[in-house]
Amino acid sequence: MAKLLLVEDDLEMQGLIVTYLRQAGFEVVATASPIESLEILTQQKNIDLIILDLTLPEMDGFELCKRIRTFSSTPIIISTARGDIYNKIQGFEQGADDYLAKPYEPVELIARINAMLRRFKPKEMVFDNLSINVSKREALINGKNIDLTNTEFDILIFLIENRLHPVSREAIAHSINAIHEESSLRSIDTHVRNLRAKLGDSAKEPKFIQSVWAIGYKFCL
Structure with a gap:
């Protein structure tokens, strides 16, 4: 925000x-x-x-x-x-x-x-061991590049831009152009699950992306 x-x-x-x-x-x-x-x-x-x-x-x-x-x-x-x-x-x-x-x-x-x-969006953002270069569309964990799809990268940036505040699946789907409307809500959880895996994150003990019951997700840091 x-x-x-x-x-x-x-x-x-x-x-x-x-x-x-x-x-x-x-x-x-x-x-x-x-x-x-x-x-x-x-x-x-x-x-x-x-x-x-x-x-x-x-x-x-x-x-x-x-x-x-x-x-x-x-x-x-x-x-x-x-x-x-x-x-x-x-x-x-x-x-x-x-x-x-x-x-x-x-x-x-x-x-x-x-x-x-x-x-004026900052070109680089750092959250603990996660660093993001927005202009290059790169995400790195401990200095090593992680291979995110365009959709996964866009979801990550959207969560960061709204960090500490939960965002709904509908808001994510509406903001990510690559997600088709007919499958958006069903696919959000799959994209987030794949994103968590690549970040080395856990749904049970989240470091970056936390599930918010009945709403959606939020970026923790």
């Missing part, structure tokens, strides 16, 4: 955006204060993306964006009523990665967030 920081001083708008983002499956930290947002970013190293307004108290959103860029490369989406080309150019010059002019439909913000997270 991606963790987002929302900086928005219109509390009614902030509440609406937080509701939509949480319904979409994101974890959200929200603040109306640019100063507090800087403190959050320095204290919490697991923020995956920042959404910020331009008209803020204490400092302008452009200045906040500039300050964030002095210590963080976390992707930034500017969400503002200032939709003219001058402000857009200034936003990109101060380090924003995307610019969304209000009013907009929440589904567009969610689509842009997902696109941005895909762009």
Whole structure:
């Protein structure tokens, strides 16, 4: 589950955006204060993306964006009523990665967030003795490459992206293009069983993939 920081001083708008983002499956930290947002970013190293307004108290959103860029490369989406080309150019010059002019439909913000997270997805991830190179689509145990099928690799990445939270078989099937709908739910367990075997994992004493009764699976680490 991606963790987002929302900086928005219109509390009614902030509440609406937080509701939509949480319904979409994101974890959200929200603040109306640019100063507090800087403190959050320095204290919490697991923020995956920042959404910020331009008209803020204490400092302008452009200045906040500039300050964030002095210590963080976390992707930034500017969400503002200032939709003219001058402000857009200034936003990109101060380090924003995307610019969304209000009013907009929440589904567009969610689509842009997902696109941005895909762009900035880390190329390498390490969990104990399991290391994964996303761009090369490689998984290694103790430095040795394990031969995963495309479907097994995609399931592993999907579980990792939603780690510590159980995901249903339906969600896995819906997210993996290689799984045919007519056999998806029946085949999920087979794919996971094969994936566990290749990872050296155990259903009874799981290290990586845990079965969640009546729901599906979750990545443990």
